[in-house]
Amino acid sequence: MFSDTLPEHLNANRFIDAKEEISGPLEPQHYKRFSEMATLLPGGRAKVRGSRDPFGPRVVSGELQCEARMTCQRCLQPVTMTLEGSVRWGLVFSETEMQSLDKQLDPILIEEGQLLLRQAIEDELVLLLPIMPMHDSCDSGWIPDPEPGDVSEKESPFAVLASLKNEQGS
Numbered sequence: 001m002f003s004d005t006l007p008e009h010l011n012a013n014r015f016i017d018a019k020e021e022i023s024g025p026l027e028p029q030h031y032k033r034f035s036e037m038a039t040l041l042p043g044g045r046a047k048v049r050g051s052r053d054p055f056g057p058r059v060v061s062g063e064l065q066c067e068a069r070m071t072c073q074r075c076l077q078p079v080t081m082t083l084e085g086s087v088r089w090g091l092v093f094s095e096t097e098m099q100s101l102d103k104q105l106d107p108i109l110i111e112e113g114q115l116l117l118r119q120a121i122e123d124e125l126v127l128l129l130p131i132m133p134m135h136d137s138c139d140s141g142w143i144p145d146p147e148p149g150d151v152s153e154k155e156s157p158f159a160v161l162a163s164l165k166n167e168q169g170s
Ligand SMILES: [Zn+2]
Pocket: 072, 073, 074, 075, 076, 077, 079, 134, 135, 137, 138, 139
C-alpha cells in the first residue's frame, strides 16, 4: 500500500498478520526531534513491511532514505547528507519479551497494541545522522588553523641567501 502520508501509528498485530506493506514520504513536520538536529529535506521515503515466521518474532523490516541539511564541521557552511538505512524491528509487547528477543532485531515496544511508526522511524533517522558532517571537499576557502608557535621571527635560509646575493651584487 502506498500512502500519501505515513500513519503516526499502526495496529501492530494486524500489520504483522496481514503481512502488510506501507510506504510513504518522510514529511519534515512529523519529525520535530530530528529537526532539532538537522533539516530534513522534502523527498525522503520510508517503506516497511510486516512478517512473522511460525512461532517466530513479529518483524517489521524496511528501508529509509532521505536527505538532511546539516552544518559542515570543517567550513561551517551547510552540507547536504544522504541518509540511508534499513529497518529490522522486532515487536515486543512486554519488557520480558524484549529480553528474549533475537539479538539481530531492534526491539520496539508495542503500547496498547499500537506500533508508533513515526516515532520508531524518527529514532532510526537520528541514528543515521553523522556525528561529524563534512563536505567531501570544502570549496568555501577554508584554511586550517596556523600551527601553534610563532614562526615569523625566523628568517628562511633562502631569504638570507637572497639578501647576501644582493649585497654582493651592489
Ligand atoms: Zn565544508
